Amino acid sequence: MDIKAVREDFPLLKEYGDIAYLDNAATTQKPYFVIEAEKNFYERENANPMRGLYELSQRATDIYEKARESVRDFINAKSTKEIVFTRNATESLNLLAYSYGELLEEGDEIAVTVVEHHSNLIPWQQIAKRKGLAIRWIECEDDGTISEEALKKAISDRTKIVAMTQISNVLGIENDIKKYARIAHEAGAIFVCDGAQSVPHIFVDVEELDVDFLVFSGHKMLGPMGIGVLYGKEKYLEKMPPFLFGGEMIEYVTREDSTWNELPHKFEAGTVNAAGATGLMAAIDYYKRLGFSNIIERENYLSRFAYNILKDIPEVNILGSRDADMHHGIFSFTVDGVHPHDIAEILSSDGICVRAGHHCAQVLMQHMKTMSTARASIAFYNTEEEIERFAESLSTLRRRMGYVK
Amino acid sequence: MSNSFYREIINDHNLRPAHKHELDGANLTLRGVNPSCGDDITLKLLVEDDVVKDGAYTGDGCAISQASADMMLDLVIGKTKDEALDLYRLFDRMIKNEATEEEIEKLEEAGSLIDVSHMPARVKCAVLGWRTMSNMLEGE
Numbered sequence: 001m002d003i004k005a006v007r008e009d010f011p012l013l014k015e016y017g018d019i020a021y022l023d024n025a026a027t028t029q030k031p032y033f034v035i036e037a038e039k040n041f042y043e044r045e046n047a048n049p050m051r052g053l054y055e056l057s058q059r060a061t062d063i064y065e066k067a068r069e070s071v072r073d074f075i076n077a078k079s080t081k082e083i084v085f086t087r088n089a090t091e092s093l094n095l096l097a098y099s100y101g102e103l104l105e106e107g108d109e110i111a112v113t114v115v116e117h118h119s120n121l122i123p124w125q126q127i128a129k130r131k132g133l134a135i136r137w138i139e140c141e142d143d144g145t146i147s148e149e150a151l152k153k154a155i156s157d158r159t160k161i162v163a164m165t166q167i168s169n170v171l172g173i174e175n176d177i178k179k180y181a182r183i184a185h186e187a188g189a190i191f192v193c194d195g196a197q198s199v200p201h202i203f204v205d206v207e208e209l210d211v212d213f214l215v216f217s218g219h220k221m222l223g224p225m226g227i228g229v230l231y232g233k234e235k236y237l238e239k240m241p242p243f244l245f246g247g248e249m250i251e252y253v254t255r256e257d258s259t260w261n262e263l264p265h266k267f268e269a270g271t272v273n274a275a276g277a278t279g280l281m282a283a284i285d286y287y288k289r290l291g292f293s294n295i296i297e298r299e300n301y302l303s304r305f306a307y308n309i310l311k312d313i314p315e316v317n318i319l320g321s322r323d324a325d326m327h328h329g330i331f332s333f334t335v336d337g338v339h340p341h342d343i344a345e346i347l348s349s350d351g352i353c354v355r356a357g358h359h360c361a362q363v364l365m366q367h368m369k370t371m372s373t374a375r376a377s378i379a380f381y382n383t384e385e386e387i388e389r390f391a392e393s394l395s396t397l398r399r400r401m402g403y404v405k
Numbered sequence: 406m407s408n409s410f411y412r413e414i415i416n417d418h419n420l421r422p423a424h425k426h427e428l429d430g431a432n433l434t435l436r437g438v439n440p441s442c443g444d445d446i447t448l449k450l451l452v453e454d455d456v457v458k459d460g461a462y463t464g465d466g467c468a469i470s471q472a473s474a475d476m477m478l479d480l481v482i483g484k485t486k487d488e489a490l491d492l493y494r495l496f497d498r499m500i501k502n503e504a505t506e507e508e509i510e511k512l513e514e515a516g517s518l519i520d521v522s523h524m525p526a527r528v529k530c531a532v533l534g535w536r537t538m539s540n541m542l543e544g545e
């Protein structure tokens with residue numbers, strides 16, 4: 001991969017050549033093609049999709065549906081009926097909790113892991129409170145991985161849903177989703193996979209994994225903000241009630257009641273984000289242009305490169321696995337005696353962007369007995385030079401915070 | 406904190422705080438927390454005849470939250486309640502970039518936190534100790 005040429009595709013990276021953007025797990029930068037696709041939609045295709053019978057509206061509808069097909073193909077779903085566009089992974093999970101939650105009964109159980117992002121946790125916690133369901137916690141190992149035993153311990157014959165992230169946004173570890181989905185199915189539960197951190201960085205094939213639902217956000221995979229995806233097996237989406245009501249999601253309305261549109265429109269109430277979907281399609285095209293396997297190879301390489309430098313800085317403690325390949329470019333760390341916010345601030349003054357805080361994973365933070373960490377996360381367009389600068393800046397931190405050494 | 410002179414003052418209060426300890430005779434105690442970043446301090450004051458006779462804090466958090474509490478105590482110990490509350494309001498205005506240079510001088514070393522006015526993400530850290538003190542004194 002010609003990384004110089006690749007960086008030329010990203011207007012922001014060109015504009016701010018001197019900053020090292022290492023917060024890719026929060027959101028990625030956008031290639032020119034994505035920005036152009038959104039712009040082009042508004043300049044040339046804009047009309048309300050699915051509403052007008054005139055040609056422009058038909059074109060807007062076509063491009064929106066083409067984007068759906070491109071997402072279907074990307075994750076290898078059977079049908080575009082199984083691809084629901086939402087705003088982001090969070091909205092997809094709320095949709096699921098509200099709608100699938102309606103099918104559950106008092107005493108039913110939902111198993112979630114302690115490493116989950118708040119968006120794969122609070123929707124379940126709150127539906128559980130409203131409907132009298134029980135949350136069962138799946139504990140993690142020291143490195144953050146979920147063992148088969150821990151999963152089995154948390155499920156019973158009352159378990160209806162198992163919700164698990166494929167890659168942790170804090171520790172970067174990957175769970176064996178294929179195996180765990182099978183275990184959930186054997187127990188009679190459905191399996192919800194949070195793909196927010198995995199879909200952008202590893203091959204995710206819903207048929208191969210046999211998950212019942214998969215959620216992810218466009219903005220973490222080079223796409224625009226405000227477009228996300230809920231994949232669901234058709235048989236489940238069919239029996240779920242709508243989440244939001246209004247235009248587009250209905251079939252027939254009378255004063256007394258309404259019937260619902262077919263999938264996936266049943267779950268897409270109101271005017272959709274067609275420009276965002278177009279941008280997401282452009283992002284997927286960009287993945288293909290570079291070659292997803294080339295991207296993965298480069299990210300694995302950078303991940304190892306970063307780990308090997310970071311592990312040799314004595315005052316830096318990397319959380320989670322000691323195996324570089326288990327990190328998927330995500331490194332949560334602490335620096336002895338320096339609060340994570342101070343780490344992020346000083347790195348920022350050196351032009352390095354990292355995140356500090358609880359990373360929307362307070363249950364995991366409590367489990368690890370810490371309040372917050374700093375986190376650097378890598379994408380293929382990062383460079384060795386950026387990672388070296390980051391490490392150099394890190395090794396000056398203690399001195400700059402006033403420690404003698 | 407771009408200015409390294411200010412940085413040094415803050416580092417010094419963070420690493421070698423004068424007031425970070427227990428205070429047995431305290432008659433006011435209040436905990437202040439920033440849930441989003443985990444700054445957590447417990448402020449203790451001894452207030453008699455409307456005068457802050459002594460004060461101390463414990464807890465942990467980022468350098469700014471800890472140093473700010475320490476510098477605040479440097480300033481308010483020995484002051485009347487009203488003076489301490491006035492200083493709180495002045496500090497708050499400085500952080501909002503509303504105070505004049507002359508006014509900021511009254512804050513002594515706490516004036517070194519002026520840079521925080523350009524760092525919205527750190528405002529909560531800087532005012533944590535101050536807000537806790539004002540809640541205590543006003544609640545009294």
Ligand SMILES: Cc1ncc(COP(=O)(O)O)c(C=O)c1O
Nearest residue numbers: 088089090117119169196197217
């Ligand atoms: C693992 C994981 N799940 C869910 C989310 C939520 O994504 P969004 O904020 O785009 O809805 C994130 C990102 O913050 C994440 O890292």
